[in-house]
Amino acid sequence: MKHKSFFWFVLPSALAMLLFIFFPIISVIVQSFHVDHEQVIQTVETCDLFGCKESTTIDQEATAALREAKPLGQFAGFATYLDRNHLAVDEVKSTWGSSNGWREFGSQMLNLPFYKAIGFTLTFTFIVTPLVIILGFVIAIAVNSATKALRGPLIFFSLLPMMITPLVGALILFWMVDARGIIGTTLQYLAGDPDLSVKASTPLMWIMLMVYGVWHAAPFAFIVYYAGLQTVSQDTLEAARVDGANRWLQIRHVVIPHLLPLTTFIALMQLMDNFRVFEPIVSFAANAHATSLSWSIYNDLGGETRQLSSAAATSVLTIIGVAILLSPVLVRTWRDFDRK
Amino acid sequence: MSNKVKRQPAAVTFLVVAVLAIWMMLAAFPFLWTLWGSFKVEGDFFSKADWANAIKGTLTQVETGGSFTGDGYHGAWVQEEFWRAALNSLIVCVFVVSISLTLGTLGGYALARSTYRYAFWFLLAALIFRAMPPITLVSGYLPVFFQWNLWGHTATTIVVLVAINQPFTLWMLHSFFKNIPAELDESAMVDGCTRFQAFRNVIIPVMWPGVITTGLFSFLLAYNDFAVTAMLLSKENQTMIPKINSFLGTTQTKGNVMFAVASVVSVTAPLFLMVLFFQRQIVGGLTAGAVKG
Numbered sequence A: 001m002k003h004k005s006f007f008w009f010v011l012p013s014a015l016a017m018l019l020f021i022f023f024p025i026i027s028v029i030v031q032s033f034h035v036d037h038e039q040v041i042q043t044v045e046t047c048d049l050f051g052c053k054e055s056t057t058i059d060q061e062a063t064a065a066l067r068e069a070k071p072l073g074q075f076a077g078f079a080t081y082l083d084r085n086h087l088a089v090d091e092v093k094s095t096w097g098s099s100n101g102w103r104e105f106g107s108q109m110l111n112l113p114f115y116k117a118i119g120f121t122l123t124f125t126f127i128v129t130p131l132v133i134i135l136g137f138v139i140a141i142a143v144n145s146a147t148k149a150l151r152g153p154l155i156f157f158s159l160l161p162m163m164i165t166p167l168v169g170a171l172i173l174f175w176m177v178d179a180r181g182i183i184g185t186t187l188q189y190l191a192g193d194p195d196l197s198v199k200a201s202t203p204l205m206w207i208m209l210m211v212y213g214v215w216h217a218a219p220f221a222f223i224v225y226y227a228g229l230q231t232v233s234q235d236t237l238e239a240a241r242v243d244g245a246n247r248w249l250q251i252r253h254v255v256i257p258h259l260l261p262l263t264t265f266i267a268l269m270q271l272m273d274n275f276r277v278f279e280p281i282v283s284f285a286a287n288a289h290a291t292s293l294s295w296s297i298y299n300d301l302g303g304e305t306r307q308l309s310s311a312a313a314t315s316v317l318t319i320i321g322v323a324i325l326l327s328p329v330l331v332r333t334w335r336d337f338d339r340k
Numbered sequence B: 001m002s003n004k005v006k007r008q009p010a011a012v013t014f015l016v017v018a019v020l021a022i023w024m025m026l027a028a029f030p031f032l033w034t035l036w037g038s039f040k041v042e043g044d045f046f047s048k049a050d051w052a053n054a055i056k057g058t059l060t061q062v063e064t065g066g067s068f069t070g071d072g073y074h075g076a077w078v079q080e081e082f083w084r085a086a087l088n089s090l091i092v093c094v095f096v097v098s099i100s101l102t103l104g105t106l107g108g109y110a111l112a113r114s115t116y117r118y119a120f121w122f123l124l125a126a127l128i129f130r131a132m133p134p135i136t137l138v139s140g141y142l143p144v145f146f147q148w149n150l151w152g153h154t155a156t157t158i159v160v161l162v163a164i165n166q167p168f169t170l171w172m173l174h175s176f177f178k179n180i181p182a183e184l185d186e187s188a189m190v191d192g193c194t195r196f197q198a199f200r201n202v203i204i205p206v207m208w209p210g211v212i213t214t215g216l217f218s219f220l221l222a223y224n225d226f227a228v229t230a231m232l233l234s235k236e237n238q239t240m241i242p243k244i245n246s247f248l249g250t251t252q253t254k255g256n257v258m259f260a261v262a263s264v265v266s267v268t269a270p271l272f273l274m275v276l277f278f279q280r281q282i283v284g285g286l287t288a289g290a291v292k293g
Helices: A003-032 A060-069 A089-098 A102-109 A113-144 A148-163 A166-177 A182-191 A202-230 A234-242 A247-275 A279-283 A293-301 A308-339 B002-007 B010-037 B058-064 B071-079 B082-113 B117-131 B134-147 B154-178 B182-190 B195-206 B208-224 B227-232 B240-254 B257-291
Strands: A041-048 A051-058
Touching: A003 A308, A003 B082, A003 B117, A003 B134, A003 B154, A003 B195, A089 A102, A113 A148, A113 A202, A113 A247, A113 A293, A113 A308, A113 B010, A148 A202, A148 B010, A148 B257, A166 A182, A166 A202, A166 A279, A166 B010, A166 B240, A166 B257, A202 A247, A202 A279, A202 B010, A202 B257, A234 A247, A247 A308, A279 A293, A293 A308, A293 B134, A293 B227, A308 B117, A308 B134, B010 B257, B071 B082, B071 B257, B082 B117, B082 B154, B082 B195, B082 B208, B082 B240, B082 B257, B117 B154, B134 B154, B134 B227, B154 B208, B154 B227, B154 B257, B182 B195, B208 B257, B227 B240, B240 B257
Parallel strands: none
Antiparallel strands: A041 A051
């Protein structure tokens, strides 16, 4: 394709991504180095019968004018990054000095908002992703050995947890887990504790969020594996059978190697999606027990006081996290392309 | 394959049936439970006395006289004006899908046909953009949108969702167009067509299966979005998902959590129908990226 026609064909789409993905990233980076203007204080001397007094008032006009002139706020360098709500350098240092042992240090760190968020985000990402892959694989093998007539309905119901809106899917589970809901009651019965409440317990909340994550994403792994299973070479399977391989050995030595490239694909998509975990925390109202990086940004942006700089700094840190997660894949894609 | 099942030892058959039964339970039961419960009163759906009340509807009998009640739906759709949110969702989805597909087919076609290195870089950049959590971008939009008075309008949200949709749409349509033989449009160009004429007369008539599949996923993204729509839309332009979230804030105190349950079921219904009718396309779309590498 000629350069010129390529240019015109991709222009609309490139423009959309440039304006609404690339520029916002730049804008977030710039914003994160600025903080709101301080209010302009003016000192007024008021004199009356009893003498003169100096009082300070906020000069609303001057403050508004300053905000108008420099909407970004004042330059603050890395101040936002280093404050208590983000990297919390001072707090980490003092905790490091005062705490004895890793356990105490860890639990102290989880009291800091940013480390609490990143702690949950990473735990969620690295526990849910492998579980999704394993569960998806098991379901795919099971559906593939069901009779043909059953497979359509099986796939239909399997797709539902994935297609459902994340916020809504999480709500549905949350209502069932409620102390007065069916799963909540069952849990109370099993634990023999009538006061057991998932909402009140941090470990249970973490587990519930991860259960939701696996429930929501397993169908994706299932579908990809199921499609892969349709292309497993029947000759190789037959040969393995002739050589006396049992069912497990066939799976172990023929099916799994065949599906391995798909696993990379699923893992990549899942790492990206799980790292942005957000909606279930809103649905479960879990923020007292678990927050994620996306949730922190949402929390900063919402409400009466929109803390744009704070949100921007968390966004930049999140983008760095995504970049680190993605880097092995990017390097590999690049190498593959070079070989071609 | 089907004769293989017959040769299976009983233990394996049992294992397969058990796995499938448990999974079907996990996948389908929550939906059935919520659908059933949405026709009950709150005292039954969240029953302090006995969870089985949610099935039998004991309190629903007492409070409304019947085993089923449409109060939740009435409250949500009429009283809380959920229909307005549904209308907004419809507008957002229609525009997002049609605009993303228009931009995406043009771009995806060019990326599939170009042999130069920059096409690869373009796709790689799109992959990186795909990985950005939307909420990080939202914090980039807000200051600018406030400054220029763009905040709150449906149009702004549509454009933003189209842009966020582009990386995925491009990748999917790119791999789809790769499968349409290049000889097709090249022969048209030998016959004197320009590139665009070749695209219009030769490619457009054969591209619909791929476009429909991609369109389904664009629709899902727009329909399911919470991060962007919750932050960028004013209250009267709200779509369904942020509206449900706002129910949760207000209704829990009012004791009308059933409004939220009813609207959750209402939101799920179109998705349910979509999977029912387009199951094959969805499965095809999900696997397209993976199987072709």
